Amino acid sequence: MQISSQKVATFHYTLTNDDDEVLDSSDGGDPLAYIHGTGNLISGLEQHLEGKGAGDQFMAAIAAAQAYGERDEELVQTLGKESFAEIEDLRVGLQLEASGDDDESRIVTVVAVEGDRVTVDGNHPLAGQTLHFDVNVVSVREATATELDHGHVHGPGGHHH
Numbered sequence: 001m002q003i004s005s006q007k008v009a010t011f012h013y014t015l016t017n018d019d020d021e022v023l024d025s026s027d028g029g030d031p032l033a034y035i036h037g038t039g040n041l042i043s044g045l046e047q048h049l050e051g052k053g054a055g056d057q058f059m060a061a062i063a064a065a066q067a068y069g070e071r072d073e074e075l076v077q078t079l080g081k082e083s084f085a086e087i088e089d090l091r092v093g094l095q096l097e098a099s100g101d102d103d104e105s106r107i108v109t110v111v112a113v114e115g116d117r118v119t120v121d122g123n124h125p126l127a128g129q130t131l132h133f134d135v136n137v138v139s140v141r142e143a144t145a146t147e148l149d150h151g152h153v154h155g156p157g158g159h160h161h
Protein backbone atom coordinates (compact mmCIF):
# COMPACT_ATOMS: atom_id res chain seq x y z
CA MET A 1 0.00 0.00 0.00
CA GLN A 2 1.25 3.47 -0.86
CA ILE A 3 0.83 6.66 1.12
CA SER A 4 -2.01 8.79 -0.20
CA SER A 5 -4.86 10.89 1.16
CA GLN A 6 -6.47 9.49 4.34
CA LYS A 7 -3.94 6.71 4.81
CA VAL A 8 -2.26 6.34 8.20
CA ALA A 9 1.49 6.11 7.82
CA THR A 10 4.15 5.64 10.47
CA PHE A 11 7.79 6.50 9.97
CA HIS A 12 11.04 6.94 11.81
CA TYR A 13 12.85 10.17 11.18
CA THR A 14 15.88 12.21 12.12
CA LEU A 15 15.64 15.95 11.64
CA THR A 16 18.81 17.98 11.19
CA ASN A 17 19.48 21.60 10.32
CA ASP A 18 21.92 23.11 7.81
CA ASP A 19 24.72 22.68 10.37
CA ASP A 20 24.07 18.92 10.68
CA GLU A 21 22.82 19.34 14.24
CA VAL A 22 20.13 16.85 15.19
CA LEU A 23 17.00 18.79 16.18
CA ASP A 24 14.64 15.90 16.66
CA SER A 25 14.47 12.17 16.10
CA SER A 26 12.11 9.27 16.67
CA ASP A 27 15.06 6.96 17.45
CA GLY A 28 14.42 4.84 20.50
CA GLY A 29 10.68 5.51 20.51
CA ASP A 30 7.58 4.75 18.50
CA PRO A 31 7.65 5.86 14.88
CA LEU A 32 5.65 9.02 14.24
CA ALA A 33 2.11 8.27 13.07
CA TYR A 34 0.00 10.67 11.01
CA ILE A 35 -2.97 10.81 8.69
CA HIS A 36 -1.85 11.82 5.20
CA GLY A 37 -3.46 14.89 3.67
CA THR A 38 -4.93 16.34 6.85
CA GLY A 39 -2.26 18.88 7.71
CA ASN A 40 -0.80 16.80 10.56
CA LEU A 41 2.68 17.31 9.11
CA ILE A 42 4.49 20.23 7.52
CA SER A 43 3.47 20.37 3.87
CA GLY A 44 6.96 19.79 2.43
CA LEU A 45 7.34 16.51 4.30
CA GLU A 46 3.88 15.28 3.22
CA GLN A 47 4.82 15.93 -0.40
CA HIS A 48 7.88 13.70 -0.06
CA LEU A 49 5.91 10.95 1.70
CA GLU A 50 3.19 10.81 -0.97
CA GLY A 51 3.41 7.52 -2.87
CA LYS A 52 5.97 5.94 -0.54
CA GLY A 53 5.43 2.49 1.01
CA ALA A 54 6.63 0.50 4.03
CA GLY A 55 10.40 0.05 3.92
CA ASP A 56 11.04 3.09 1.74
CA GLN A 57 13.84 5.34 2.90
CA PHE A 58 14.62 8.83 1.70
CA MET A 59 16.29 12.12 2.53
CA ALA A 60 14.43 15.38 2.02
CA ALA A 61 15.62 18.97 2.36
CA ILE A 62 12.59 21.16 2.99
CA ALA A 63 12.80 24.92 2.59
CA ALA A 64 11.37 27.12 5.34
CA ALA A 65 8.35 28.08 3.23
CA GLN A 66 7.24 24.41 3.14
CA ALA A 67 8.21 23.86 6.77
CA TYR A 68 7.61 26.37 9.58
CA GLY A 69 7.66 29.49 7.40
CA GLU A 70 10.02 32.39 7.04
CA ARG A 71 10.86 34.45 10.08
CA ASP A 72 8.66 37.50 10.68
CA GLU A 73 10.66 40.16 12.54
CA GLU A 74 7.42 41.88 13.53
CA LEU A 75 6.83 38.96 15.89
CA VAL A 76 9.89 40.01 17.90
CA GLN A 77 8.78 42.45 20.59
CA THR A 78 10.44 44.18 23.50
CA LEU A 79 8.20 44.83 26.48
CA GLY A 80 8.58 46.14 29.99
CA LYS A 81 9.29 43.53 32.64
CA GLU A 82 6.00 44.44 34.37
CA SER A 83 4.19 42.61 31.55
CA PHE A 84 5.68 39.40 32.90
CA ALA A 85 4.95 40.01 36.58
CA GLU A 86 3.26 36.61 36.99
CA ILE A 87 6.22 34.70 35.57
CA GLU A 88 8.43 33.54 38.43
CA ASP A 89 11.35 32.17 36.48
CA LEU A 90 11.78 34.67 33.65
CA ARG A 91 14.88 33.75 31.65
CA VAL A 92 16.18 33.45 28.10
CA GLY A 93 14.81 30.35 26.40
CA LEU A 94 11.61 30.21 28.41
CA GLN A 95 8.52 29.62 26.28
CA LEU A 96 5.31 31.40 27.21
CA GLU A 97 1.80 31.40 25.87
CA ALA A 98 0.82 34.92 24.83
CA SER A 99 -2.60 36.04 23.73
CA GLY A 100 -2.62 38.45 20.82
CA ASP A 101 -5.07 41.08 19.59
CA ASP A 102 -7.05 38.45 17.72
CA ASP A 103 -7.55 36.31 20.85
CA GLU A 104 -5.43 33.59 19.31
CA SER A 105 -2.73 32.46 21.65
CA ARG A 106 0.73 31.83 20.37
CA ILE A 107 3.89 30.49 21.90
CA VAL A 108 6.61 33.08 22.31
CA THR A 109 10.20 32.47 23.36
CA VAL A 110 12.08 34.84 25.66
CA VAL A 111 15.21 35.82 23.71
CA ALA A 112 16.63 38.59 25.91
CA VAL A 113 16.22 39.97 29.42
CA GLU A 114 18.06 43.27 29.85
CA GLY A 115 17.37 45.42 32.87
CA ASP A 116 13.62 45.93 32.92
CA ARG A 117 13.21 45.16 29.22
CA VAL A 118 12.24 41.72 27.97
CA THR A 119 12.38 40.67 24.33
CA VAL A 120 10.14 37.84 23.14
CA ASP A 121 10.08 36.13 19.74
CA GLY A 122 6.75 34.78 18.44
CA ASN A 123 8.31 32.92 15.52
CA HIS A 124 8.29 29.14 15.57
CA PRO A 125 11.77 28.06 16.77
CA LEU A 126 12.32 26.39 13.37
CA ALA A 127 11.02 29.32 11.28
CA GLY A 128 13.43 30.44 8.57
CA GLN A 129 15.33 27.15 8.60
CA THR A 130 15.78 24.53 5.90
CA LEU A 131 14.94 21.21 7.52
CA HIS A 132 16.70 17.99 6.54
CA PHE A 133 14.70 14.84 7.19
CA ASP A 134 16.08 11.32 7.02
CA VAL A 135 12.93 9.19 6.80
CA ASN A 136 12.26 5.48 7.01
CA VAL A 137 8.63 4.52 6.33
CA VAL A 138 7.49 1.77 8.70
CA SER A 139 3.85 1.11 7.81
CA VAL A 140 0.90 2.30 5.76
CA ARG A 141 -2.75 1.45 6.40
CA GLU A 142 -6.24 2.84 5.92
CA ALA A 143 -7.39 5.35 8.55
CA THR A 144 -10.41 4.27 10.57
CA ALA A 145 -13.59 6.34 10.48
CA THR A 146 -12.95 7.40 14.07
CA GLU A 147 -9.43 8.56 13.28
CA LEU A 148 -10.68 10.63 10.34
CA ASP A 149 -13.36 12.08 12.61
CA HIS A 150 -10.83 13.01 15.31
CA GLY A 151 -8.21 14.15 12.81
CA HIS A 152 -5.44 12.14 14.48
CA VAL A 153 -4.09 8.61 14.67
CA HIS A 154 -5.02 6.23 17.48
CA GLY A 155 -2.63 3.64 18.90
CA PRO A 156 1.17 3.45 18.82
CA GLY A 157 2.72 6.79 17.86
CA GLY A 158 -0.68 8.47 18.09
CA HIS A 159 -3.34 9.23 20.66
CA HIS A 160 -4.42 6.79 23.35
CA HIS A 161 -7.93 7.54 24.51
Ligand code: ZN
Pocket (backbone or CB within 6 Å): 150, 152, 154, 159, 161
Ligand atom coordinates in the same frame (compact mmCIF):
# COMPACT_ATOMS: atom_id res chain seq x y z
ZN1 ZN B 1 -8.99 10.49 18.95
